[in-house]
Amino acid sequence: MPTRAQKKSAPTNERLAEIYRTAAQIILRKGYDATSVNDIANALGMTKAGLYHYINGKKELLFDIMNFGLWELDEEVATPAREISDPAARLRFIIDAHARLVTRGQGAITILVDEVTALTPAQHRKITQSKRKYFDFLRETLNELKAAGKMQDVNTTAAAFSLLGMINWLSRWFQQGGALDEQQAADEIVKIALHGLLKPVKLKAVDGNQ
Amino acid sequence: MPTRAQKKSAPTNERLAEIYRTAAQIILRKGYDATSVNDIANALGMTKAGLYHYINGKKELLFDIMNFGLWELDEEVATPAREISDPAARLRFIIDAHARLVTRGQGAITILVDEVTALTPAQHRKITQSKRKYFDFLRETLNELKAAGKMQDVNTTAAAFSLLGMINWLSRWFQQGGALDEQQAADEIVKIALHGLLKPVKLKAVDGNQ
DNA sequence: ATAACTACCGACCGTCCGGTCGGTAAAATA
DNA sequence: TATTTTACCGACCGGACGGTCGGTAGTTAT
Numbered sequence: 001m002p003t004r005a006q007k008k009s010a011p012t013n014e015r016l017a018e019i020y021r022t023a024a025q026i027i028l029r030k031g032y033d034a035t036s037v038n039d040i041a042n043a044l045g046m047t048k049a050g051l052y053h054y055i056n057g058k059k060e061l062l063f064d065i066m067n068f069g070l071w072e073l074d075e076e077v078a079t080p081a082r083e084i085s086d087p088a089a090r091l092r093f094i095i096d097a098h099a100r101l102v103t104r105g106q107g108a109i110t111i112l113v114d115e116v117t118a119l120t121p122a123q124h125r126k127i128t129q130s131k132r133k134y135f136d137f138l139r140e141t142l143n144e145l146k147a148a149g150k151m152q153d154v155n156t157t158a159a160a161f162s163l164l165g166m167i168n169w170l171s172r173w174f175q176q177g178g179a180l181d182e183q184q185a186a187d188e189i190v191k192i193a194l195h196g197l198l199k200p201v202k203l204k205a206v207d208g209n210q
Numbered sequence: 211m212p213t214r215a216q217k218k219s220a221p222t223n224e225r226l227a228e229i230y231r232t233a234a235q236i237i238l239r240k241g242y243d244a245t246s247v248n249d250i251a252n253a254l255g256m257t258k259a260g261l262y263h264y265i266n267g268k269k270e271l272l273f274d275i276m277n278f279g280l281w282e283l284d285e286e287v288a289t290p291a292r293e294i295s296d297p298a299a300r301l302r303f304i305i306d307a308h309a310r311l312v313t314r315g316q317g318a319i320t321i322l323v324d325e326v327t328a329l330t331p332a333q334h335r336k337i338t339q340s341k342r343k344y345f346d347f348l349r350e351t352l353n354e355l356k357a358a359g360k361m362q363d364v365n366t367t368a369a370a371f372s373l374l375g376m377i378n379w380l381s382r383w384f385q386q387g388g389a390l391d392e393q394q395a396a397d398e399i400v401k402i403a404l405h406g407l408l409k410p411v412k413l414k415a416v417d418g419n420q
Numbered sequence: 421a422t423a424a425c426t427a428c429c430g431a432c433c434g435t436c437c438g439g440t441c442g443g444t445a446a447a448a449t450a
Numbered sequence: 451t452a453t454t455t456t457a458c459c460g461a462c463c464g465g466a467c468g469g470t471c472g473g474t475a476g477t478t479a480t
Contacts, residue, residue, distance in 0.1 A: 192368070
């Protein structure tokens with residue numbers, strides 16, 4: 001769990017996690033600015049003053065939630081991915097695991113990373129740094145693939161961003177109980193990212209891999 | 211130009227377009243809720259009361275900007291694309307033109323479509339309808355390709371959304387004067403979308419096209 | 421049994437924001 | 451030249467919002 005700047009002695013982690021989850025869902029739906037502290041408190045069956053027993057401010061709550069999301073991303077995607085030595089398999093795992101983290105609804109916390117402008121400069125810097133670390137890891141995987149001659153001739157920076165675009169966009173259209181379930185949606189994205197939309201046209205003159 | 215609900219006789223279109231562009235840039239950077247009417251007015255060298263000479267309310271301004279963005283999308287992407295009969299060429303054109311519309315900065319208006327929650331239900335319905343029309347057109351192109359056996363085995367709905375994700379995400383990372391210019395960025399996205407990241411592995415058993 | 425702490429609440433405050441209104445100077449129109 | 455219209459502005463209002471403060475009922479520790 002990520003730490004929390006605590007001026008009062010920390011309440012039970014369980015309640016705090018519930019507050020994060022609830023707040024994240026509301027903020028995700030309405031946006032940070034459009035969400036009042038009262039909205040969050042009411043959703044928790046509390047008054048605003050009651051909620052302030054747990055949090056130190058609206059901004060800090062947002063910051064804590066973002067850290068929570070980035071921590072999840074690291075735990076469930078980046079850290080396990082680092083164990084995979086083959087870059088192609090690793091890339092596949094990253095896309096799949098990240099996509100499922102997004103579709104898993106509550107874990108949709110991740111996209112709160114959008115609301116980064118609402119933070120103080122210091123908070124902003126820290127979040128940006130974490131995101132940057134993940135991005136670099138993703139791009140490094142692409143670089144390895146390229147060095148191994150297994151990748152199409154594309155700019156790895158643009159590719160990494162495009163990947164994140166596809167995955168993060170999931171949160172806008174994926175819906176629980178829709179035509180695709182979580183795993184199917186993730187699978188589709190993996191397929192598109194790795195192989196594109198069109199069938200390969202030229203069958204000759206493809207060099208250099210098994 | 212899209213229409214504007216006008217209670218006062220419409221001022222010069224030129225000034226109005228400038229207001230849209232300026233407002234769009236600020237809202238794009240800070241978000242709709244975090245942008246005050248004063249922010250927009252000051253950026254235009256006006257007072258809030260002065261700006262209210264041109265607009266009928268903050269929500270309606272947002273709505274007008276969105277319509278403007280969707281109108282641009284239709285004019286520069288969908289309408290010309292409909293002239294292209296070959297679906298593969300059409301898809302390529304759509305991705306390229308849409309991506310360039312996003313990178314063109316000012317035209318970044320399009321992503322304001324994000325702020326859809328701030329609208330009234332009636333406005334929301336109209337914007338959603340327009341977006342839906344564009345989405346259906348895109349997916350229809352993919353369906354044609356699939357029927358012609360030219361597409362990988364992917365769900366066309368998921369593919370269309372993924373495409374939009376890649377393109378819309380451009381606005382978050384593309385920067386004027388960066389390593390890639392507008393056309394290069396668009397090219398990269400076209401390549402990734404059409405051919406994926408990995409080189410085709412199996413050279414045989416690919417059936418059915420030229 | 422008492423002291424201390426936790427988990428809240430009702431009432432309140434200052435600020436900022438969307439929006440209005442009555443005006444005014446300049447330009448267009450007659 | 452008289453009149454209307456355009457393009458603004460200063461001052462103001464009501465409401466919502468983030469945040470604070472002084473409590474208090476229930477639980478835990480001593």
